[in-house]
Amino acid sequence: MRALPNERAHPTELVGEPLTDSDVERPPVIRRTELVAFALVSLLVICVFAVLSAAKAFFLPVVAAFVVGTMLSPAAGFLERRRIPRAVSAVLIVTAVGAGVTFLVGLISSPVMQWSTHLPELADRFREKMHIFDRPLALWQELQNMLGGSSAFPTAPFQLPRVEWVQPALEFLSPTFAEFLLFIATLMLFIASWRDLRRALILTFTGHESRLRTLRILNAIEEHLGGYLLMVTSINLGVGAVTGIICALVGMPNPAGLGALAAILNFLPIIGPVAMFVILILVGLIAFPTLGEGLIAPAAFAALTFLEGHFVTPAIIGRRLELNALAVFIGLAFWTWLWGPMGGFLSSPLLIVALILRDHLWPPSEPNLP
Template structure:
């Protein structure tokens, strides 16, 4: 019988969740937290093992479209993979060789550059001199009032030569493992796809798994190759423009602009600051010294707001909060290399999550804000999957 005041009738209270189900949920959440903690722990302390593997997979994904294109022209996958990997090694080695001289010179001239920059920014620095003087007096007072019998313990650190030799050996080992593993991945062809299909029993599950794997691989490969090409063109444009403006070491800043552009927002800011510092100490006119960093800023604005969205598209854009969190996390985990691969790994995770309904909320969180028309276009693109 319906209530007089409630036309819909008396509401039915929700059924209580059994205590066993609540305990199972808590256990699953706790186990998931332990698993994530163990993964982060392993990635941090076993970085020398995991870093070249991740780099190799990203490099193989980036070069896969070229291998597929050459395979359609009857070029064997083993031959094309070998040529591409050796060409990549030669390009990186040649760039590193030409960069070594200017970078060493820049490091040796760092004290002189610092003094020159201090002199040029003397007018900006004067308002802060009083504050620095007060801070110095406070430090001296704290030292004089401290206990005289307190001894300072200084932990000796390894020398610069030892650290440089260790870093060179570690970097060479990582590069060797990366290139060799990427060569095997590219030369293996469709072996991994066949293994994935063989792990399912039903034909419908095999088709779905193959469709998802091919779509994820296709989108990620296209994204990585396109972004790498765009960043290379950006580096060439920045280096050529700085050379035309009379900046010293334009090749170094061109490479830095292309490499650091894998870090959205942060990389462009670092490049502009570096160019501004060297420009201020290199040119007599302070007004003309602002032209090179303004040129780099203009190039990054054109690339980030027009060229990249036009070529790559907006479906794979990541929101700024997720980018900053990822860059901070991976830079803490693996240093500079981790910061460079943070955004590509985010794109990999987003594309993977978009293909599974249970993980769609994660992909939605990572994606950037889109208009209604862009969301409709993204759905249409996601539906047109070609295995």
């Protein structure tokens, strides 16, 4: 049966129209589970640091012993390869380090005790030198009065500040005898048993890949911390020796003690050189008759620390592990606030450990730039 003309079959054309997704619920940019996880991790970190601060008398010596022991482990391994038992190596290394620190402290304590017997005389001499600032302060006060501002400086001449800060400063700087004994005992035992601790930590994990990653992390931490201690100690001893030579050439009193103090303070990044610069200014103003002569040694020390901080240290340590200056400063401020001067000494090693853990646990990938 033939089809009628108006009934001829026309091919049906399907016109594709995009489906609107206005009714489809899109996932949020930040999921609730991610926000909860971030909040829980933040609370955990706050609780951990609160415990570290509250139990400082226990955690500071133990953490310091772990960090310093890891730094000294390569030396113990070197002695062990020379057929010296590791327990004996631990005693020898701790004794040698203690003797070196005692020698430097002895160089510093001798002039300090000598100067402490002449404090009234030194204070009068320093007060006489500070009279040169009386006229600039008076001019500044007159300028403020002309401008209608409040007086920022008193009309009386320069006076030395009171020394009520001495006792709190000593309590802040000096650890207790029990903390010192805990640090020494933990340090010796850690160095002596470091090999067994490594093995036990590696065998804690079951998978082969996890054990291999743990071994790489421990090797990297030991290598970088050992190299860091060796390089920083060498640089700081060089800074101390050059500072002593500068003080001797200028004619500063007790150049050996000032050089030892510069070497010790240089272990504290940023804060140590600034403190040493201030100390050299004070000693120079007291020891020399004129202001220009008293500022020669501080100016030379400032040039020395500039060269050391911008050229020597980055050229030596920067090749092994790059440390961001902002991260070093923030870590130094935080650990000094939490644990005092010893925390400032541990700030850079702890930052190195954190960077190593980040690189091995979360390896960096190529960013997808637009």
